[in-house]
Amino acid sequence: MSTDIRDLYQQVIVDHSKRPRNFRPLEGANRKVEGFNPLCGDKITIYLKIENGVVADISFEGSGCAISTASASLLTESLKGKSLANAEAVFEDFHRLLTGLDPAGEGPKLGKLAVFSGVCDYPTRVKCATLPWHTLHAALTGDGGKVSTE
Amino acid sequence: MSAGAETAAGLDVWRIREDFPALRQTVHGHPLVYLDNAATSQKPRAVLDAIMRFYERDCANVHRGVHQLSERSTAAYEGARETARQFLNAAAPAEIVFTRGATESINLVAQTYGRANLRAGDEILISGLEHHSNIVPWQLLAAEKGAILRVAPIDDRGEIVLEEYRKLLGPRTRIVALAQVSNALGTINPVKEMIAQAHAAGAVALIDGAQAAPHMPVDVRDLDCDFYAFSGHKVFGPTGIGVLYGKASLLDAMPPWQGGGDMIRSVTFERTTFNDPPYKFEAGTPHIAGAIGLAAAIDYVTAIGLDRVAAWEHELLVYGTEALERVPGLRLIGTARRKAAVLSFVLEGVHPHDVATILDQQGIAIRAGHHCAQPVMERFGLTATSRASLAFYNTHGEIDALVEGLGKVREIFE
Numbered sequence A: 001m002s003t004d005i006r007d008l009y010q011q012v013i014v015d016h017s018k019r020p021r022n023f024r025p026l027e028g029a030n031r032k033v034e035g036f037n038p039l040c041g042d043k044i045t046i047y048l049k050i051e052n053g054v055v056a057d058i059s060f061e062g063s064g065c066a067i068s069t070a071s072a073s074l075l076t077e078s079l080k081g082k083s084l085a086n087a088e089a090v091f092e093d094f095h096r097l098l099t100g101l102d103p104a105g106e107g108p109k110l111g112k113l114a115v116f117s118g119v120c121d122y123p124t125r126v127k128c129a130t131l132p133w134h135t136l137h138a139a140l141t142g143d144g145g146k147v148s149t150e
Numbered sequence B: 001m002s003a004g005a006e007t008a009a010g011l012d013v014w015r016i017r018e019d020f021p022a023l024r025q026t027v028h029g030h031p032l033v034y035l036d037n038a039a040t041s042q043k044p045r046a047v048l049d050a051i052m053r054f055y056e057r058d059c060a061n062v063h064r065g066v067h068q069l070s071e072r073s074t075a076a077y078e079g080a081r082e083t084a085r086q087f088l089n090a091a092a093p094a095e096i097v098f099t100r101g102a103t104e105s106i107n108l109v110a111q112t113y114g115r116a117n118l119r120a121g122d123e124i125l126i127s128g129l130e131h132h133s134n135i136v137p138w139q140l141l142a143a144e145k146g147a148i149l150r151v152a153p154i155d156d157r158g159e160i161v162l163e164e165y166r167k168l169l170g171p172r173t174r175i176v177a178l179a180q181v182s183n184a185l186g187t188i189n190p191v192k193e194m195i196a197q198a199h200a201a202g203a204v205a206l207i208d209g210a211q212a213a214p215h216m217p218v219d220v221r222d223l224d225c226d227f228y229a230f231s232g233h234k235v236f237g238p239t240g241i242g243v244l245y246g247k248a249s250l251l252d253a254m255p256p257w258q259g260g261g262d263m264i265r266s267v268t269f270e271r272t273t274f275n276d277p278p279y280k281f282e283a284g285t286p287h288i289a290g291a292i293g294l295a296a297a298i299d300y301v302t303a304i305g306l307d308r309v310a311a312w313e314h315e316l317l318v319y320g321t322e323a324l325e326r327v328p329g330l331r332l333i334g335t336a337r338r339k340a341a342v343l344s345f346v347l348e349g350v351h352p353h354d355v356a357t358i359l360d361q362q363g364i365a366i367r368a369g370h371h372c373a374q375p376v377m378e379r380f381g382l383t384a385t386s387r388a389s390l391a392f393y394n395t396h397g398e399i400d401a402l403v404e405g406l407g408k409v410r411e412i413f414e
Helices: A011-018 A066-079 A084-098 A111-121 A123-141 B013-017 B045-058 B068-088 B102-117 B136-145 B162-168 B191-200 B248-253 B288-304 B306-325 B352-360 B374-379 B396-413
Strands: A031-037 A042-051 A054-063 A145-148 B096-099 B123-127 B148-152 B173-179 B204-208 B227-231 B242-246 B264-267 B272-274 B330-332 B342-347 B367-369 B385-389
Touching: A011 A066, A011 A111, A011 B396, A031 A123, A042 A066, A042 A123, A054 A066, A054 A084, A066 A084, A066 A111, A066 A123, A066 B352, A084 A111, A084 A123, A111 A123, A123 B352, B045 B068, B045 B288, B068 B096, B068 B242, B068 B288, B096 B102, B102 B136, B102 B173, B102 B204, B102 B227, B102 B242, B123 B136, B123 B162, B136 B148, B148 B162, B162 B191, B173 B191, B191 B204, B242 B248, B288 B306, B306 B330, B306 B342, B306 B396, B342 B352, B342 B396, B352 B367, B352 B385, B352 B396
Parallel strands: A031 A145, B123 B148, B123 B173, B173 B204, B204 B227
Antiparallel strands: A031 A042, A042 A054, B096 B242, B227 B242, B264 B272, B330 B342, B342 B385, B367 B385
């Protein structure tokens, strides 16, 4: 059966892909991690300024498809001002959404990120949406460096 | 588009399509429009039948048994070699080595001819439009030998700059390796002339024919190439089988590559003597069913006629080029004067992967990405393109479907 392509490319996603928010290098960032999908060439760099366990500021740069760009853009919007523990909880809700464990997009921390609920119907595109999040995860937990989807 | 118009090149495309079971399906509720032939082609019933017949009736190892089935499978396997010889117009079946595909064919040459003949400071010359499979084996060889990899640049149309190519040929050039047709751009290179120039410089010439063999007649003796590589699965045959053509004098002098059964004449723990080509390069049980399937595919396309295939695909290319040029915001990448039916493009403001996903939802299969030719993408300042690549079973109507599908892409992203 044909699923409606608009379930994937919702207006919010198209909007964020065309006009990504927080799309710039970040002055005074104290964490920076690059993410890369070698299969499609998507590249992303996430900058974080973390102060007292809170995401004081966040931005990104890179090139990718609409799904990965919108995902990164919405990621920065949803995490700005959140505590690291809270950011981790958002990551977990998003991961559940994309792996089909939360088909209705009811994760308490999702908010606007629920627009990505259509992605799990497109298995080849799940990595596009998760790349920024895995990159973020590495920035929060690791010591920086590079993240690859493969 | 009437059925009559589809036969302008003397090719009954509707009749032909019936030979391909995979073309008769719907994808996401739409009839499949398969435009990813440069990645792999669909298989005619004759190929599937030949493989099935081998496994149902003739399955035995080759060159070994004295029993009936082994005789049959050996005859079929060696018959496939003869079919491949005729397909390329090679002088002798011993010049046809079965491999896993074009990639393995190129690696074989790099690892045998290359390792035996290259010294530090020697040069390998390729072009800027090569597939990774005609870059990386030479990089590995160059790194091992201290040799230098040189690259003839391409221009904005995607054509090799022949003047630069000539300048790069020098007294240290030992190997020239060129695609006959670019997979990412469709450029048809003037390889006959380039091979003659390579020979004049004292180099041997390998031609990567992966994208040429399915679309035009190939004559290795007319080209005078030293090596020619192609993949079975792109010429409507099975995956996992391919051909390396090599001139007999070169194959004779080359050391073996992989060791094992079938490639030897006698083995003791002190000393092994090797079999003659092509067996010297076919260690272990070969892909017998693959070779038989490939021969069936060659018979199939030869019966249609590669001249007619080329004419039909050219007609589709001209039609498709004009149709895509009318799509607002679309830019064709690769506009060589001599082109195979490859339509690589970018759509302003839309990433190729989004183009491909939205087209897929309409049953249209194209490729999006770097096409294993990242240096080509870099040359055009891109990370990816969308690519529609045609075969003789494609129709004008399918190009119309592509154009219509791109309208839907634009609608979503407007």
